[in-house]
Amino acid sequence: MTAPVLVSVVVPLYNEADNVGPLLDRIRAALTTLSYELILVDDGSRDETVAKVRQLADAQTKLIILARNYGQTTALAAGIDAATGTYVATLDGDLQNDPIDIPVMLQHAQSGNWDVVAGNRANRQDGMLLRKLPSRMANALIRRLTGVYLQDYGCTLKIFRREVAQALGLYGELHRFIPVLAAMQGSRMTQMDVRHHPRIHGVSKYGLGRIGPVLNDLLLVLFLQRYFRRPMRLFGPAAALSLLTGLVVSVYILVQRLMGEALNLIAWLTLVAVLILGGLQLLAFGLIAEMQMRTYFEGGRKPTYRIREVVQK
Numbered sequence: 001m002t003a004p005v006l007v008s009v010v011v012p013l014y015n016e017a018d019n020v021g022p023l024l025d026r027i028r029a030a031l032t033t034l035s036y037e038l039i040l041v042d043d044g045s046r047d048e049t050v051a052k053v054r055q056l057a058d059a060q061t062k063l064i065i066l067a068r069n070y071g072q073t074t075a076l077a078a079g080i081d082a083a084t085g086t087y088v089a090t091l092d093g094d095l096q097n098d099p100i101d102i103p104v105m106l107q108h109a110q111s112g113n114w115d116v117v118a119g120n121r122a123n124r125q126d127g128m129l130l131r132k133l134p135s136r137m138a139n140a141l142i143r144r145l146t147g148v149y150l151q152d153y154g155c156t157l158k159i160f161r162r163e164v165a166q167a168l169g170l171y172g173e174l175h176r177f178i179p180v181l182a183a184m185q186g187s188r189m190t191q192m193d194v195r196h197h198p199r200i201h202g203v204s205k206y207g208l209g210r211i212g213p214v215l216n217d218l219l220l221v222l223f224l225q226r227y228f229r230r231p232m233r234l235f236g237p238a239a240a241l242s243l244l245t246g247l248v249v250s251v252y253i254l255v256q257r258l259m260g261e262a263l264n265l266i267a268w269l270t271l272v273a274v275l276i277l278g279g280l281q282l283l284a285f286g287l288i289a290e291m292q293m294r295t296y297f298e299g300g301r302k303p304t305y306r307i308r309e310v311v312q313k
């Protein structure tokens with residue numbers, strides 16, 4: 001048995017053929033003095049990314065080729081699942097994050113005994129209108145709603161204790177909420193300013209189209225954070241309120257009728273039907289959510305991706 005490495009460096013790659021060469025050079029130069037493994041995850045690239053990596057990989061490098069393009073979150077999850085180091089470092093493969101920051105962050109994680117050290121792109125090199133502005137608004141919203149205090153949730157450059165990274169349960173598009181997921185697990189988390197460079201080769205995979213999915217994930221994360229274990233705490237009171245109002249309105253109609261008042265019966269009965277059916281639906285929904293939550297825990301985690309090939313020299 002060889003001793004475990006100190007850090008597993010995980011990089012998702014989707015059509016980054018022109019970046020992998022300089023990326024490997026920079027990672028190797030930055031980490032020469034550390035014991036590390038490099039896990040590159042090819043997320044269904046359609047360009048020469050895989051061929052380039054095969055050519056340049058050394059014994060410290062593992063290439064995981066996913067069966068198709070799953071998205072950045074799943075690519076990260078596949079790399080994290082394969083990690084064996086005491087720590088896991090994640091970074092983008094487009095050279096926007098700088099591997100030079102890894103040793104410093106690692107040092108900080110060790111000396112402060114932090115579970116997560118999150119990079120903060122203090123000097124972010126992306127377009128203002130389409131990238132920095134929406135992301136600033138998103139950061140402020142996430143901060144307020146989740147109560148997890150970070151400047152920059154979306155920076156991929158982060159260091160985790162391996163167990164913490166592997167317990168995140170990443171899927172879908174949740175990579176932007178990794179700090180929130182980590183906080184839900186009771187992680188000790190801090191942030192550090194890191195370098196950020198403009199993208200030189202290839203194109204960004206995200207535009208304004210990500211706003212919808214991000215809001216969707218935000219709702220999901222809020223639900224997970226507050227109600228995941230007891231969905232009935234959310235749906236139960238709403239159902240009770242609806243049913244109770246339905247009942248009160250029914251009594252009101254009855255009393256008015258008995259007193260001989262003229263009522264628009266159709267309108268009032270429609271209201272009662274909506275309230276009672278709505279309440280029953282909320283109740284049924286809450287029960288289904290509870291059942292779903294139990295199956296989730298009993299079923300354990302199933303991999304959400306298929307690996308086509310693993311390449312290691």
Ligand code: UDP
Nearest residue numbers: 012013014043071072075092093094204205
């Ligand atoms: N990426 C991926 N799968 C995707 C989209 C992106 O693995 O479907 C990788 C991409 O190769 C890069 C990282 O995720 O290493 C961040 O992507 P990008 O640079 O496009 O995001 P941005 O920096 O513009 O937010």
Ligand code: MG
Nearest residue numbers: 092094096199
């Ligand atoms: Mg980028």
